[in-house]
Amino acid sequence: MPVDLSLKSLSAIVSVPLGLAVGSFLNVCIWRIPRNESLAFPGSHCPQCNGPIAWYDNIPLVSFVWLAGRCRRCKAPIHWRYPLVEGLTAGLYLMTVLHFGVTVRTAFLLLFLSVLVVITFIDLDHKIIPHILSLAVIPIGLLGSILTYDPPPRDAVTGALVGAGLVYLIAVYAEVAFQQESMGGGDVNLLSMVGAFLGWRLMLVSFAVAVAAGASLSLALIASRVLSRKDQIPFGPFLALGAAVALFGGNRLIDWYLGLFG
Numbered sequence: 481m482p483v484d485l486s487l488k489s490l491s492a493i494v495s496v497p498l499g500l501a502v503g504s505f506l507n508v509c510i511w512r513i514p515r516n517e518s519l520a521f522p523g524s525h526c527p528q529c530n531g532p533i534a535w536y537d538n539i540p541l542v543s544f545v546w547l548a549g550r551c552r553r554c555k556a557p558i559h560w561r562y563p564l565v566e567g568l569t570a571g572l573y574l575m576t577v578l579h580f581g582v583t584v585r586t587a588f589l590l591l592f593l594s595v596l597v598v599i600t601f602i603d604l605d606h607k608i609i610p611h612i613l614s615l616a617v618i619p620i621g622l623l624g625s626i627l628t629y630d631p632p633p634r635d636a637v638t639g640a641l642v643g644a645g646l647v648y649l650i651a652v653y654a655e656v657a658f659q660q661e662s663m664g665g666g667d668v669n670l671l672s673m674v675g676a677f678l679g680w681r682l683m684l685v686s687f688a689v690a691v692a693a694g695a696s697l698s699l700a701l702i703a704s705r706v707l708s709r710k711d712q713i714p715f716g717p718f719l720a721l722g723a724a725v726a727l728f729g730g731n732r733l734i735d736w737y738l739g740l741f742g
């Protein structure tokens with residue numbers, strides 16, 4: 481149907497600048513939330529010279545290229561992570577719109593993915609997952625399941641509870657068995673949030689992908705002596721990666737896995 485096709489391409493075209501703009505805001509969240517700074521005031525400023533950044537120097541991706549990656553006033557380099565987060569967010573928004581269309585569920589998923597992006601970079605920098613990004617977002621996931629029935633509310637509640645319990649039990653076990661902290665309270669809240677948005681099945685896929693990715697990367701980094709056995713690698717970014725993989729390919733992964741047994 482040509483009508484469907486044009487709506488799809490139109491929404492895909494709109495999703496990219498929307499994702500870039502939101503990504504620009506997520507950069508602000510990543511910097512300010514762990515520092516307990518207001519998200520609204522003051523306006524954007526250079527972390528080096530504290531000079532205000534004009535709107536025309538604050539256009540996602542474009543300004544970074546235009547300014548050759550440097551502050552207009554003090555010429556301090558702008559971290560490559562700023563355009564990375566903007567591009568990543570735009571890519572996730574495009575994928576979500578192409579995959580799920582323009583629906584109420586898509587709106588909830590865009591919020592979910594945005595929160596995961598912020599959590600990933602805050603956890604990498606500070607090794608914390610603020611409650612405002614995990615615990616506080618769980619009710620929004622449950623609300624989404626009530627409104628869209630995807631996942632059904634019972635699956636979402638089960639996902640939130642089992643997700644929290646799973647990480648909690650493994651954390652306690654690891655502490656007893658290896659006398660080392662493996663996952664923290666932030667990871668408990670994060671997997672619970674993933675369960676609330678995706679339901680318990682895709683929550684389990686998220687966790688399995690996160691453990692597989694986290695374990696293989698850790699082993700590779702230890703084997704190549706980039707890290708020592710004592711170094712702590714934050715688990716939040718792997719859970720976020722796992723959730724994105726589960727969202728876009730989880731049902732195919734489940735089919736493949738069950739196919740192995742018959």
Ligand SMILES: [Zn+2]
Pocket residue numbers: 526527528529530531551552553554555556
């Ligand atoms: Zn500057």
